Every structure is written in structure tokens, then in C-alpha cells.
Amino acid sequence: MVAMMGRGIAEQGWRKGPWTPEEDKLLSEYVSLNGEGRWSFVSRCSGLNRSGKSCRLRWVNYLRPGLKRGQITPLEEGIIIELHALWGNKWSTIAGHLPGRTDNEIKNYWRTHFKKKDKSSQKQEKRKALILKQEVQHQQQQIEAGEMKMVNTIDQVKMHEAEEMYFMYHNLEEQCSPVMTQDVASWADFVDEDYYGLWGGLWNLDDHPQG
DNA sequence: AACCGAACCAACCGCCGGGCG
């Protein structure tokens, strides 16, 4: 059916540029009814005047359920660095190990944070991390001194994230060992010792059950 | 307040591999 189309048919004047909310709605409805795949068919039958590629991209990078919006966490960053060291620019493969993140997102993140990272921006990053570290350490001290309860604090959110990432990374480690076991420590060093100090202060790895 | 460069992000482009006739 799909194979029947193509060649002889002149390329249509597909719409390009940013997607409108109406287009998003059409695509979401179509995919939820008919499932992913057969994108060229989607583009013809959903009422969208978009190429199949464009539909697929929009769905995968933006509309697909379960996407995690927002900043990449230091732990995710660590995983990205580690996996990039292992596999290079295999963004989709790396994204496969970061649930909720897209290859495009990771690719963009890598480019802006590492590819053209110069000395000055590294200093800036380090300064930011240092400030964050100090903030959290201060809160940690308050908690330890009983001056503050760890409820609804930034710490809890981060600890929760850290736990999620731990289990994710633990699974990954199982798949990739022995290479990964050796590298788990190295990525932390690579990212930034201040970042690692931040997590180390909040969360003791030894406390987590192994498997 | 205005300007400028950096950072971020969505989207497009071109290539490649797999599936199918």
C-alpha cells in the first residue's frame, strides 16, 4: 500500500516551520488512534499538510507521551558523557538509556555544553555548581542540626531525581559491564568534582541495595 | 534601557540501511 506510493508522485508542497497547536492536536489524535509508524501515511491521511518525516520528528521529539521536559540533571549529564565516551555520537542509542529524553535533546545538550566548551565557560559552569553545592550543603547542615526538616526542600527533589538516576544507571551498568563498572567512577570525576561532591554529600551509594 | 554574544531548542536536510516487490 505504502509501497505503491512515491516515485511517480510529485513531491507535494508540504508545510514547513513551527507546528501550530492545531497541527499538534491532529497528529496526537491520529497517532493515538492508529499508533506510531507509517509516517508517510499519517501525513496523507491525518489532514496534516506535513511530510512523514516532519510528523515523525514532531511526535518523537515533542508529542510522544512520557517525555521528560526540563533541564538535564547532573546525573543525566554524567550518563551522557559516559555513554558518549563508549559509543560516540550514537544519540538515539544514548537516548535509549535515558527514559524521557530524546536523541535531539541529548544531541543539542552535548553540542552546547561540551562540543564548543571553552575554558571560560567551564569556569562559569564550575562557579554555578559551586554556588549550588554551597546552597545544598548549607541546607544539609541545617537538617543535621535539626534546625530544618527535609520536607519540600530542593534537597528532596534532587534526592528523588538522584535515586531515579541511580536505578537507571544501575541497570545500565549491568548491561554494559565490565566496561561500565570501571567507568562509573570516572564520569563523576570528569563531570566536575564539585558536582560529585554535591551528590556525595546528599546521598550515600552504600546505603542503596545492590540488585 | 539597550545592545550583544552565548545558550537553548525546534525543525529541516541529507544520507543510509532495511524491507519489499
Next chain:
DNA sequence: CCGCCCGGCGGTTGGTTCGGT
């Protein structure tokens, strides 16, 4: 076996936002 089409992937671009001066 060969050629064609489609989907997927990585690279790139262009617009917008943010932050510093």
C-alpha cells in the same frame, strides 16, 4: 539480485531567550 521507498539517524541551521555589560 536489483531498484525503490520509507523510516531512522546524525548533522546543521535559524529563531528565540537569557545573561552580562
